[in-house]
Amino acid sequence: MHPNPCVVLHGGAGNLARYQGTTRLTDAEEFLSSLLDSVYNDLLKGASATEVALTAVRAMEDCGFFHAGRGSSPASNGVVELDASFMDGSTLRVGAVASVTLPRHAIDAAYAVLTRTEHVLLVGAEADAQIRDFGLETVSQEWFTPCDILGAAWEVSSAQLPPMGTVGAVVLDGQGNMVAATSTGGTLRKTAGRVGDTPIPGAGTFAKNNVVAVSCTGHGEFFLRAVAAHTVAMRMELLGETVGTATAMALQSVVTLGGSGGIIAVDHRGNYAMPFSTSGMYRAARNSRQRIVAAL
């Protein structure tokens, strides 16, 4: 049994300062706090990193607080498009979907690509057809909360705030296995067909046993250009940097390009880091020594 299993969650980085003092912020923190303890206890009882990451991301997709799953909002064509990826650090296998509209849980679709195909990334209408063939739970567009309508409201009323933020989980389990999982419903009124870093191995998600598991959130184009998640892994593997230094350096490369966001990561000893360059990032982490839940 690994002495220090660890789970780290994020619900997106961004301008959370505008949510300060609202129940939206505290409700989301309470949700994350409860979820964190639940999946950490699963870990202690022997659940695998894969099980814990899927459970955590599914819950964040369903809760409506974050911009993924139920909390997603329509792209420019009025349709909600989902992206997700899952990487297993023990095999370096990856499954991912981009620009799909059907699954209740995009993370399950990503995981099905990993377990049930020889592929890494399936996109668009053909990926939706595959999701039906997999027998995964599908939803109609009405499932998604209408935050495009709320969008007009939250500019004038802090009582109605739209969900915000990609979600992600990185886990080190009791066997020393590491996984990373990330899911998003895009950004509000994004260009239809646009894909960010979330479903891209190396950009939004990366995991390699004995090195690191990483999930990113923020302005996806900049994380793609910086190949941010893989930068964290390479710096740790090639230079021996700590997870704190490597995530800070990778985030700096995003900021240097003009982007913003945050990164969560856990190393093979259960040390974690959660840097962000925005006014806040929904985040939660627990290992044998520490427990943190925060937004700002």
Added chain:
Amino acid sequence: MHPNPCVVLHGGAGNLARYQGTTRLTDAEEFLSSLLDSVYNDLLKGASATEVALTAVRAMEDCGFFHAGRGSSPASNGVVELDASFMDGSTLRVGAVASVTLPRHAIDAAYAVLTRTEHVLLVGAEADAQIRDFGLETVSQEWFTPCDILGAAWEVSSAQLPPMGTVGAVVLDGQGNMVAATSTGGTLRKTAGRVGDTPIPGAGTFAKNNVVAVSCTGHGEFFLRAVAAHTVAMRMELLGETVGTATAMALQSVVTLGGSGGIIAVDHRGNYAMPFSTSGMYRAARNSRQRIVAAL
């Protein structure tokens, strides 16, 4: 003026041994030889790395010898799907398209995403709509050579061989700027909606001035999992490895996962490398000291 501008081209890595002794192989080599000299002369006359890479990839897309552009073949749903990416090493900007069906030149669509949008990656039907809006040249499916029909024939007759291989170009120009460009028509009868490494920055394509420009070809899933192109760049940047060592190490990480293929790369001094793990890779390279055109 940089003392050693360099251009390196590939037309795909794979089981080229089966083409040995055929006119298909020698015709493709002659085509690459002529293209190499033409674009190298452009470089000497002051053409930018961007111009040279686009010219070279467009020509390879049009020639029908390779599995990109006109030489593409239908996916499992009978439709040709194209992927391409372009990365400018001077700005680290990237443009890419995946699973599009309309453009004559997928590389132009990728470059238009870079120059005309704030995005990196557009996919599927919505990307096709954007390609129309850009005013790029579009073609009907009849444009693509029917190599799915030839597919039955080439098993029994070496006279009729289907096109093979993703195409790519990496260039260091007289100003010291570096770009990488990659384009593919998928793999024969691939799963519709499947996306490989070609349009993914970090996996199939990467360029960073003063470090390296990289384009990959082969079994895309393995290059995605290995984040192969970015691995080359990180090893050179963080460890100071030569382009030869770094490409060999990155290719080894693909082979370790069970994949095969090849990598072309040029460093900031105009040194290049073209390793492959298959029986052949269409390749061509020229700088002030060397000129190579080969397949096996």
